[in-house]
Amino acid sequence: MSEDEARGFARGLTNYGDKDFSLYLRNSFASSMGYSREVLKKPIVGIANSFSGFNNCHRHFPEMLEAVKRGVLLGGALPIEFPTISLGEVFLNPTSLKFRNLMSMDTEEMIRAQPMDAVVLMGGCDKTVPAQLMGAASANLPAIQIVAGPMMTSRYGEERLGACTDCRRFWGKYRAGEISGDAIGDIEGRLATTAGTCAVMGTASTMACIAETLGMSLPGTAAIPAVHADRLRAAEATGLAAARMIDKPIRPSDVITEKSVENALRILLALGGSTNAIIHLTAIAGRLGIPVSLRRLNQLSDETPVLVNLKPVGANYMEDFFFAGGVGAVLREIKPLLHLDCLTVTGDTLGDRLREDAGPVDHKVIASAEQPLEPEGGLVALFGNLAPGGAILKRSAADKGLFEKEGRAVVFESLADLAKRIDEPDLDVEEGDILVLQNAGPRSDSGMPEAGYLPIPKKLSAKGVKDMIRISDARMSGTAFGTIVLHVTPEAAIGGPLALVRTGDRIKLSVKNKTIELLVDDDELERRRSSFRSPSKPASERRGYDKIYAQEVLQADEGCDFAILQPVRT
Known part of the structure; x- marks a missing residue:
């Protein structure tokens, strides 16, 4: 039997220079775990388990894990769990995004290095799903995603x-x-009271819906509440589906294609989903050499209505979305806009799925395409001399009265500067000004945190000001709202135009024209550019993963992945 035909414990043998000895030794050590000789002959479904005591979203994973194993056994394979690092969103410093690529590397290498014929990816919290999909795409072994599911309210x-x-x-x-x-x-003490991810259409729920739309998870599984019995049934069905993929392999490269990525962008826009999803989807697609164009995003956004009435865009929660019909109901509403020939992990196409009975749909939560919440998509990319590589605005969660506006910049040079001055009583700021945060992008010392949601200065919030235009190279939580321009590319830390903005400059935003312009003449900008010095600690003064990150992280328009993790061009 060739290496490519080998299954189970005979797959990917440790090299001792004697193949038969390698299998003999492996079986010997596997026997110490109590496996019988018959079990040692079974194909293996690995289960990448991202449970952690530092990840509240995943605290129900031990129970889900048993359900996945049950499904694998029903499919005639042997389930073997293995751990990877986990990324609990609020427990990581400086920000979870910095460790997404590390988790993707962990996932990829453990899938590749250990003997398994297919893999189940157990994730949920914001960065865990994209990390797992990135790693699985690079390893390209048959893979299927099962998500944690959202909290109850x-x-x-x-x-x-x-x-x-x-x-x-x-x-x-x-x-x-x-x-x-x-x-x-x-x-x-009342905001988060059950297992699961955030109860709104934040990054975790958006990525769950994207995974389902891509075809990497089972139909109807994205929105099931974490504590619902259906979540366990979905886990069992996922294990069974993984076992079935061993004889009829369906690899991530078969599922994640240019067409399915465009479908995923459509669902993101229809959901009014998280801005973070643009970075994550770009990184996932990039692992297979599929570019995500922000200009194409704008074309799709102009054609794709917002349909989902969930916070932060609307009024409802993920449990309402689940009972209203979930991802399937949204896909059926935008069906004429979708590529229906895309393959999914079930072996069916998206079109096959959407031909099935939809069941009841609550149109108070999921609007019809004929009567959408908003006629255009939730996200828009902005371009101009302030963001030559693009920036992102979540227009569905913003104040439309600020969409066409020119204002005076009030600049904060760093997160430390922001924290120090934002609430000073004598801060020079008025309601019509534009807050600008520099040096919070991927190559900054802060690593691109969710700091783009700049707080309204206390002197203004006390007067009843609820929203202002805020601009940065940072990210924003998918649960946040406001007229906030994010992911400005190139970032300030590498000398992008954002680094050249000074307090008192005029900035013009036009959502209609999809532009963001710094109204300073070119000669003055060139003078400022000539004196630019990056405030970030150089890679030569770093070590370990921090050094790798500083050297290799790409800009937001390339998904903030590492250059070394891109596919090799031959």
Whole structure:
């Protein structure tokens, strides 16, 4: 039997210079785990388990894991769990994005190095799903994703609460003096009360919906609440599907194609989903050499309506989305815009799936294409002399009264500068100004955190100001809202035009024209550019993964992946 035909424990043998000895030794050590000789002959489904005590979203994974194993056994294969690092969104410093690529490398290499014939990817929290899909795409072994599922909501008085749009909403009220310290403390304990990812259409839920639309997870599984029994049934069905892919291999490269990526962009726009998803989808597609064009995103956005009435764009929560019909209901509404011939992990095409009975749909949560929430997509890319490589605005979560505006820049040179001055009573800022944060992009010392949601200065929030234009090379949480321009490329830390902005400059935003312009003449910009010095610590003064990140991370328009992880061109 050739190496390519080998299955189970005979696959990818450790090299001792004697193939038969390698298999003999491996079987011997595998026997120490109590496997019988018959079991040692079975094909193997690996289960990449990202459970961690530092990841609240994944605390139900031990129970899900048993359901996945049950499904693998039903399919006649041997389930073997293996750990990878996990990325608990709020527990990582300086930001979870910095470690997404590390998790993708861990996932890729463990899939490739260990003997398995297919793999189940168990993730959920924001960066874990893209990390797993990136790693699986590079390893290109038959793979299927099962996500954690969203939290259920809680209550505060008569209000429903769900992490984390409501976190930001109440924190804004607290900063404005509208609620007391005792109240915000009580709310803190009620925002996140079950296992699962954020209860709104944040990054985690957006990526779950993208995974399902790409065809990398089973139909109907993205929105099942984490604590619902259907989540366990979905885990079992995922294990069974993985076992079935061994005899009829379906690889990530068969599923993630230029057409399925465009379908994923369509669902992102229809959801009014997270801005982070643009970076993640670009990185996933990039592992297979598929470019994601921001100018093409704009074309799709002009054609694709927002249909999903969920926070932060609308009023509802993920549990409502699940009961309203989930991803399938949205896909059926935008069916004429989709590539229906895309293969999925079930072996069916997207068109096959959408021919099945849709079941009931709650149009208060999922609008029809004829009566959308918004006629255009939730995201738009902006270009201009301030962002030659593009920037992103989530227009579905922004104040339309600010879409066509010119204002005076109030500049913060770093996150430390922002924290120090934003609430100073004598800060030189007015309601019509534009807040600008520099040096928060991927090559900055902060590693591109979710700091683009600059707080409204206290002196303005106390007067009732709820939104301002805010511009940065940082990211924003998918649960956030506001007129916020993000991912400005090239970033300030490498000398992009954002680094040249000074307080008092005029900036013009036009969502209609999809432009963001710094109204400073070219000669003055060139003078400023000649004196630019990067404030970031150079890679030569770093070590370990921090050094690799500083040397290899790409810009936002390339998904912030590593240059060394791109496919080799031959």
